[in-house]
Amino acid sequence: xxxxxxxxAHFNAAHRLHNPSLSEQENKKLFGLCNNPNFHGxxxxxxxxxxxxxxxxxxxxxDTKILKDIIxxxxxxxxxxxxxxxxxxxxxxxxxxxxxxxxxxWNLIKPHLNPNLELALRLYETExxxxxxxxx
Amino acid sequence: xxxxxxxxAHFNAAHRLHNPSLSEQENKKLFGLCNNPNFHGxxxxxxxxxxxxxxxxxxxxxDTKILKDIIxxxxxxxxxxxxxxxxxxxxxxxxxxxxxxxxxxWNLIKPHLNPNLELALRLYETExxxxxxxxx
Amino acid sequence: xxxxxxxxAHFNAAHRLHNPSLSEQENKKLFGLCNNPNFHGxxxxxxxxxxxxxxxxxxxxxDTKILKDIIxxxxxxxxxxxxxxxxxxxxxxxxxxxxxxxxxxWNLIKPHLNPNLELALRLYETExxxxxxxxx
Amino acid sequence: xxxxxxxxAHFNAAHRLHNPSLSEQENKKLFGLCNNPNFHGxxxxxxxxxxxxxxxxxxxxxDTKILKDIIxxxxxxxxxxxxxxxxxxxxxxxxxxxxxxxxxxWNLIKPHLNPNLELALRLYETExxxxxxxxx
Amino acid sequence: xxxxxxxxAHFNAAHRLHNPSLSEQENKKLFGLCNNPNFHGxxxxxxxxxxxxxxxxxxxxxDTKILKDIIxxxxxxxxxxxxxxxxxxxxxxxxxxxxxxxxxxWNLIKPHLNPNLELALRLYETExxxxxxxxx
Amino acid sequence: xxxxxxxxAHFNAAHRLHNPSLSEQENKKLFGLCNNPNFHGxxxxxxxxxxxxxxxxxxxxxDTKILKDIIxxxxxxxxxxxxxxxxxxxxxxxxxxxxxxxxxxWNLIKPHLNPNLELALRLYETExxxxxxxxx
Numbered sequence: 133x134x135x136x137x138x139x140x141a142h143f144n145a146a147h148r149l150h151n152p153s154l155s156e157q158e159n160k161k162l163f164g165l166c167n168n169p170n171f172h173g174x175x176x177x178x179x180x181x182x183x184x185x186x187x188x189x190x191x192x193x194x195d196t197k198i199l200k201d202i203i204x205x206x207x208x209x210x211x212x213x214x215x216x217x218x219x220x221x222x223x224x225x226x227x228x229x230x231x232x233x234x235x236x237x238w239n240l241i242k243p244h245l246n247p248n249l250e251l252a253l254r255l256y257e258t259e260x261x262x263x264x265x266x267x268x
Numbered sequence: 269x270x271x272x273x274x275x276x277a278h279f280n281a282a283h284r285l286h287n288p289s290l291s292e293q294e295n296k297k298l299f300g301l302c303n304n305p306n307f308h309g310x311x312x313x314x315x316x317x318x319x320x321x322x323x324x325x326x327x328x329x330x331d332t333k334i335l336k337d338i339i340x341x342x343x344x345x346x347x348x349x350x351x352x353x354x355x356x357x358x359x360x361x362x363x364x365x366x367x368x369x370x371x372x373x374w375n376l377i378k379p380h381l382n383p384n385l386e387l388a389l390r391l392y393e394t395e396x397x398x399x400x401x402x403x404x
Numbered sequence: 405x406x407x408x409x410x411x412x413a414h415f416n417a418a419h420r421l422h423n424p425s426l427s428e429q430e431n432k433k434l435f436g437l438c439n440n441p442n443f444h445g446x447x448x449x450x451x452x453x454x455x456x457x458x459x460x461x462x463x464x465x466x467d468t469k470i471l472k473d474i475i476x477x478x479x480x481x482x483x484x485x486x487x488x489x490x491x492x493x494x495x496x497x498x499x500x501x502x503x504x505x506x507x508x509x510w511n512l513i514k515p516h517l518n519p520n521l522e523l524a525l526r527l528y529e530t531e532x533x534x535x536x537x538x539x540x
Numbered sequence: 541x542x543x544x545x546x547x548x549a550h551f552n553a554a555h556r557l558h559n560p561s562l563s564e565q566e567n568k569k570l571f572g573l574c575n576n577p578n579f580h581g582x583x584x585x586x587x588x589x590x591x592x593x594x595x596x597x598x599x600x601x602x603d604t605k606i607l608k609d610i611i612x613x614x615x616x617x618x619x620x621x622x623x624x625x626x627x628x629x630x631x632x633x634x635x636x637x638x639x640x641x642x643x644x645x646w647n648l649i650k651p652h653l654n655p656n657l658e659l660a661l662r663l664y665e666t667e668x669x670x671x672x673x674x675x676x
Numbered sequence: 677x678x679x680x681x682x683x684x685a686h687f688n689a690a691h692r693l694h695n696p697s698l699s700e701q702e703n704k705k706l707f708g709l710c711n712n713p714n715f716h717g718x719x720x721x722x723x724x725x726x727x728x729x730x731x732x733x734x735x736x737x738x739d740t741k742i743l744k745d746i747i748x749x750x751x752x753x754x755x756x757x758x759x760x761x762x763x764x765x766x767x768x769x770x771x772x773x774x775x776x777x778x779x780x781x782w783n784l785i786k787p788h789l790n791p792n793l794e795l796a797l798r799l800y801e802t803e804x805x806x807x808x809x810x811x812x
Numbered sequence: 813x814x815x816x817x818x819x820x821a822h823f824n825a826a827h828r829l830h831n832p833s834l835s836e837q838e839n840k841k842l843f844g845l846c847n848n849p850n851f852h853g854x855x856x857x858x859x860x861x862x863x864x865x866x867x868x869x870x871x872x873x874x875d876t877k878i879l880k881d882i883i884x885x886x887x888x889x890x891x892x893x894x895x896x897x898x899x900x901x902x903x904x905x906x907x908x909x910x911x912x913x914x915x916x917x918w919n920l921i922k923p924h925l926n927p928n929l930e931l932a933l934r935l936y937e938t939e940x941x942x943x944x945x946x947x948x
Binding site: 149151154161162164171226228229230231232234235248259260261262263265266268 | 541542543544546547548549589594597598599600601602603604605
Binding site: 269270271272273274275276277317322325326327328329331332380 | 570627635643670
């Protein structure tokens with residue numbers, strides 16, 4: 133019996149979309165207001181999806197308290213109330229688009245899960261803009 | 269033309285996570301506050317997803333009024349304002365985790381659908397904890 | 405400059421609507437499914453509203469971290485994952501309707517606030533049923 | 541690295557479910573209140589999902605501003621504040637069920653996307669009734 | 677102990693903003709797309725707020741099942757899946773703006789409440805546009 | 813007939829809570845993570861409430877298109893995708909707490925409204941933290 137378990141979390145961060153290998157003008161054209169050198173910010177919402185067999189002893193695929201702790205440590209403590217471009221190792225040389233943030237978070241969470249479990253995630257930048265990554 | 273139709277419903281219930289084949293201590297360790305012998309409760313939200321071909325006469329995959337009635341009879345009338353552990357046959361001997369509730373509901377709804385239609389569902393225990401089951 | 409600050413929190417609990425001074429039949433008639441002797445439950449959502457002058461030094465009416473801690477201790481730690489009727493002092497002899505829960509919570513939070521601050525709160529039993537109490 | 545990007549949009553429209561090749565009575569039986577000859581209406585919410593590789597230069601799968609403009613022109617400007625049955629070419633001879641609206645919108649958006657990108661969408665007729673179409 | 681009880685309900689309707697005493701051009705200028713002669717529509721959401729003393733016997737200000745039935749009969753059965761301009765007495769000679777709909781609904785519900793209870797309501801035309809009326 | 817009309821809008825911004833007249837240590841103690849010198853950010857949601865008499869000609873208290881344009885110009889164009897502390901005149905010398913932002917926005921919008929209309933507003937910093945200001 134394969135079931136997916138979801139856990140939602142939140143973090144608030146500043147960021148700026150910018151590719152240092154492009155000119156100022158190209159950056160402005162590509163990223164518009166998101167290229168503001170003084171940064172803007174978002175309330176990011178993260179839905180982590182873990183898929184696997186139900187353990188007949190617990191009735192759980194994964195204990196959501198364990199999943200919550202992984203997200204707290206790997207995502208919230210790292211990115212919440214941070215400037216993604218300045219305060220984090222992950223985005224010092226990587227443009228913090230929603231797509232790239234999703235891939236980074238997937239790679240931060242995956243090593244903490246039982247290898248039998250599949251991981252996917254959805255990241256909301258706003259209610260109207262969000263992305264999904266399934267690890268492939 | 270394959271389309272998925274979703275219908276959302278709600279029920280409010282009490283439950284307790286508990287495996288009678290384990291000791292009190294093991295139950296407490298595994299399920300924490302959810303093991304409270306006097307129960308706690310949730311507003312469950314259920315999204316039922318039915319996938320199939322659009323009927324060219326009606327423009328429907330399934331009439332959502334029919335789907336609504338199935339959910340009302342098989343899920344709402346059975347579980348709403350109930351204690352899942354005490355008041356229901358389904359969870360007398362099955363730990364009512366979100367995972368197990370989803371599988372039980374899938375099995376309750378599936379026989380009422382045309383066999384050509386695929387069934388999946390998402391069950392929210394809270395806004396931040398939810399599960400999906402696709403019947404496999 | 406009078407501003408209201410709101411902080412939202414959640415707790416999940418079981419309860420039963422019941423007035424022990426009435427007959428079984430009267431209770432059933434008055435409270436219907438909510439009178440189920442085995443309890444049902446809800447995801448309660450609480451919005452606490454604190455109104456007062458902005459402190460010119462901090463720019464705060466009240467530090468929401470302080471407000472969050474009061475709610476955590478007085479509401480969440482007391483009621484979350486509890487059976488309101490059995491596990492709490494407050495509802496041993498008081499029917500845990502949304503109205504009464506709101507009044508009880510108001511009285512639990514008020515003594516922890518600076519007397520210059522006004523307190524009101526909204527309690528959601530479900531998305532469609534909720535109450536407000538302003539302390540009068 | 542395959543990521544899905546979602547963009548949500550809204551439009552408000554009147555419609556009537558009706559199949560002119562059926563009798564009045566059959567229409568009433570099939571579509572009930574939705575067959576009201578004077579129309580009723582909805583706040584439709586549309587989630588457009590575009591799946592593809594992350595462009596290493598931009599960090600985007602697709603610039604959501606471009607996706608927003610496609611939705612604005614092809615969906616919003618065409619259907620918002622319209623009567624779907626009377627004011628649009630698309631539903632003059634097609635019953636505007638949520639299923640059919642989803643297929644129509646898919647066909648309107650698809651030609652504007654790079655052929656490497658996959659398109660799917662979810663259309664909400666209400667919070668409780670919605671559909672998904674993946675183009676197959 | 678004065679508490680407010682809220683009950684939320686929904687109805688889906690078509691309407692057109694139009695003042696017959698003005699010219700076509702003035703109507704178009706005033707109401708823009710909302711003046712479309714073929715109508716558009718909305719998922720209206722209604723929050724009814726009833727304020728009064730808690731009854732010490734029931735712990736209720738008003739039984740929300742009674743409030744639900746009043747809303748069902750006076751609002752939902754009258755306006756749901758209707759064209760407000762054509763199918764209802766109330767808006768044959770009254771422009772169905774959100775403001776006017778709120779006043780009409782207030783007047784429909786008020787006579788069914790105990791005169792000791794105060795009535796107010798909030799009507800959502802969309803998530804971003806809504807109105808409140810307190811009966812004065 | 814006095815009705816309140818609400819219009820909701822959104823803007824995304826970076827900010828830092830900081831009082832330059834206090835020491836580094838005092839700032840850190842008072843504002844914690846929100847004092848991060850590299851900024852963090854939020855998706856702010858703003859609900860503007862305008863109260864007045866219904867105009868019998870239009871059925872409006874205020875045309876929400878006009879209200880939308882005022883919010884767009886005075887709030888969105890000024891603060892969206894900005895760093896509140898660096899990019900705006902308003903918060904160069906004012907700590908951008910939710911309370912202070914609400915007061916600033918009230919003062920930006922008020923002069924554009926007919927003096928007969930009352931103005932209040934609610935500002936969401938996150939779903940769980942928000943403030944209200946009524947202009948007094």
